[in-house]
Amino acid sequence: xxxxxxxxxxxxxxxxxxxxxxxxxxxxxxxxxxxxxxxxxxxxxxxxxxxxxxxxxxxxxxxxxxxxxxxxxxxxxxxxxxxxxxxxxxxxxxxxxxxxxxxxxxxxxxxxxxxxxxxxxxxxxxxxxxxxxxxxxxxxxxxxxxxxxxxxxxxxxxxxxxxxxxxxxxxxxxxxxxxxxxxxxxxxxxxxxxxxxxxxxxxxxxxxxxxxxxxxxxxxxxxxxxxxxxxxxxxxxxxxxxxxxxxxxxxxxxxxxxxxxxxxxxxxxxxxxxxxxxxxxxxxxxxxxxxxxxxxxxxxxxxxxxxxxxxxxxxxxxxxxxxxxxxxxxxxxxxxxxxxxxxxxxxxxxxxxxxxxxxxxxxxxxxxxxxxxxxxxx
Amino acid sequence: xxxxxxxxxxxxxxxxxxxxxxxxxxxxxxxxxxxxxxxxxxxxxxxxxxxxxxxxxxxxxxxxxxxxxxxxxxxxxxxxxxxxxxxxxxxxxxxxxxxxxxxxxxxxxxxxxxxxxxxxxxxxxxxxxxxxxxxxxxxxxxxxxxxxxxxxxxxxxxxxxxxxxxxxxxxxxxxxxxxxxxxxxxxxxxxxxxxxxxxxxxxxxxxxxxxxxxxxxxxxxxxxxxxxxxxxxxxxxxxxxxxxxx
Numbered sequence: 001x002x003x004x005x006x007x008x009x010x011x012x013x014x015x016x017x018x019x020x021x022x023x024x025x026x027x028x029x030x031x032x033x034x035x036x037x038x039x040x041x042x043x044x045x046x047x048x049x050x051x052x053x054x055x056x057x058x059x060x061x062x063x064x065x066x067x068x069x070x071x072x073x074x075x076x077x078x079x080x081x082x083x084x085x086x087x088x089x090x091x092x093x094x095x096x097x098x099x100x101x102x103x104x105x106x107x108x109x110x111x112x113x114x115x116x117x118x119x120x121x122x123x124x125x126x127x128x129x130x131x132x133x134x135x136x137x138x139x140x141x142x143x144x145x146x147x148x149x150x151x152x153x154x155x156x157x158x159x160x161x162x163x164x165x166x167x168x169x170x171x172x173x174x175x176x177x178x179x180x181x182x183x184x185x186x187x188x189x190x191x192x193x194x195x196x197x198x199x200x201x202x203x204x205x206x207x208x209x210x211x212x213x214x215x216x217x218x219x220x221x222x223x224x225x226x227x228x229x230x231x232x233x234x235x236x237x238x239x240x241x242x243x244x245x246x247x248x249x250x251x252x253x254x255x256x257x258x259x260x261x262x263x264x265x266x267x268x269x270x271x272x273x274x275x276x277x278x279x280x281x282x283x284x285x286x287x288x289x290x291x292x293x294x295x296x297x298x299x300x301x302x303x304x305x306x307x308x309x310x311x312x313x314x315x316x317x318x319x320x321x322x323x324x325x326x327x328x329x330x331x332x333x334x335x336x337x338x339x340x341x342x343x344x345x346x347x348x349x350x351x352x353x354x355x356x357x358x359x360x361x362x363x364x365x366x367x368x369x370x371x372x373x374x375x376x377x378x
Numbered sequence: 379x380x381x382x383x384x385x386x387x388x389x390x391x392x393x394x395x396x397x398x399x400x401x402x403x404x405x406x407x408x409x410x411x412x413x414x415x416x417x418x419x420x421x422x423x424x425x426x427x428x429x430x431x432x433x434x435x436x437x438x439x440x441x442x443x444x445x446x447x448x449x450x451x452x453x454x455x456x457x458x459x460x461x462x463x464x465x466x467x468x469x470x471x472x473x474x475x476x477x478x479x480x481x482x483x484x485x486x487x488x489x490x491x492x493x494x495x496x497x498x499x500x501x502x503x504x505x506x507x508x509x510x511x512x513x514x515x516x517x518x519x520x521x522x523x524x525x526x527x528x529x530x531x532x533x534x535x536x537x538x539x540x541x542x543x544x545x546x547x548x549x550x551x552x553x554x555x556x557x558x559x560x561x562x563x564x565x566x567x568x569x570x571x572x573x574x575x576x577x578x579x580x581x582x583x584x585x586x587x588x589x590x591x592x593x594x595x596x597x598x599x600x601x602x603x604x605x606x607x608x609x610x611x612x613x614x615x616x617x618x619x620x621x622x623x624x
Contacts, residue, residue, distance in 0.1 A: 174575055212464075214464070222449050222453040377447055
């Protein structure tokens with residue numbers, strides 16, 4: 001069995017290469033853990049807003065959980081006040097005119113200040129309206145007392161005049177109120193790290209086979225070209241499987257990621273992602289003559305995938321850019337994994353994505369076979 | 379007798395460049411044949427065409443009665459490449475096991491055949507070492523052992539004696555003569571004339587053309603010289619004269 005010999009050899013070589021093993025198994029966990037902490041902190045972020053001569057009622061109305069207020073009295077120029085104290089914005093009041101100057105260095109903070117200010121103005125307006133209504137109520141009551149008549153109809157009218165206070169209770173289909181951007185990111189990133197490392201390692205392995213002459217030597221035996229490819233696919237596929245398992249289990253137990261659908265479906269899609277990456281890595285290595293050149297393909301082949309993975313919603317992209325996503329394998333795998341994890345999709349729901357990933361694999365393998373013809377024509 | 383290798387009017391062209399032109403050869407079983415010529419003469423291309431790795435533009439090649447290219451025939455050819463194509467992180471035994479299985483050996487035959495192959499190249503003591511600690515000569519010998527491991531009918535060896543010390547070279551030649559006596563056919567390329575002198579038949583190739591072929595004695599007699607190097611020079615001059623006459 002030539003294919004078994006191929007698999008055995010690939011496994012042996014991989015086991016001997018401890019550093020590559022460590023890279024394949026530990027690096028994805030490290031990257032995901034880093035992201036976990038990076039995207040946690042965003043919820044406690046506060047914007048620094050300086051206020052000058054602003055009515056205290058407005059300041060009180062400002063949402064203090066998102067904005068930290070600094071009262072300033074300095075006569076320096078607006079620009080100077082912001083620059084010297086590294087504020088995100090300065091709110092000044094002259095009579096009834098408010099002027100907001102924003103540093104606009106970090107757009108999220110700019111947004112926070114804007115939102116808080118708008119909310120505060122709405123709140124104030126409601127308060128004023130409420131005060132007016134209660135003043136009217138008092139007058140109304142006095143009038144009623146003077147007239148000495150109270151009809152039920154008046155009572156309902158009165159009730160209607162009380163400002164409505166709604167009780168809001170929120171339910172989440174996926175996640176909880178603690179969900180952060182990381183929860184959106186994780187399903188995409190699981191697929192991406194698997195893709196990245198499998199692509200790189202299989203590409204470099206095939207490159208070594210080519211440059212050391214062993215590929216040519218292999219083809220000087222009666223082995224079929226497809227047997228070489230399948231040996232690679234199954235051999236490295238086994239390591240990709242372990243890697244995928246590690247990443248998914250780690251996400252469940254350490255990040256406490258909630259998976260609405262089946263964990264097996266997640267594993268299946270990630271396995272397919274790994275196989276697409278494998279086939280693509282083998283193919284791309286054809287165009288490289290050294291490990292260094294292989295690394296040069298990362299910005300061309302791997303990085304664009306992340307842009308179209310759903311991190312940035314595809315339907316918000318420019319119309320001409322949207323079709324580009326359709327040629328990115330990651331687009332389909334991320335879509336499928338997100339549907340399984342966040343929407344509880346089952347295998348039937350994700351079948352289109354699964355089929356497309358298989359088609360990608362088929363195309364890449366066929367191209368690989370064509371490339372091998374350069375070494376042996378039968 | 380049916381030749382083991384036969385080539386008729388083989389021509390290979392890459393773009394404008396003619397690599398092989400009208401090559402004809404017949405190699406009888408049990409013979410050691412040396413293909414000699416300067417680098418760039420087309421030796422490796424001819425070897426690749428004989429193995430069926432490339433299909434020549436014109437001409438016909440048969441190996442073991444099969445028209446090439448033919449994948450199955452490769453199972454009966456023991457090949458040693460010019461560069462040592464070995465897996466450095468594997469041991470010598472693991473390399474031999476791998477290539478042995480690809481050549482079609484069964485699991486139960488493997489150990490015995492490996493032992494026989496490494497005995498020829500004097501590597502029995504180093505079987506369990508990783509190839510990355512091997513010297514250049516050891517790697518060359520392991521490559522030869524890999525070609526021998528399946529005990530094929532035909533051996534095609536590309537520069538088998540490069541980087542091997544004289545004592546071991548003698549030993550390898552003794553082994554090759556024994557194999558030939560046992561009926562194996564050996565085609566090797568070399569640019570060392572003393573190696574070529576040990577062969578039963580010489581094929582001289584220069585600028586893609588076969589300029590002389592025959593036994594060492596016959597060639598020396600034909601060109602009225604006393605060694606192979608002189609034969610090569612004389613045959614080369616004759617080729618140049620022939621070209622200028624065209």
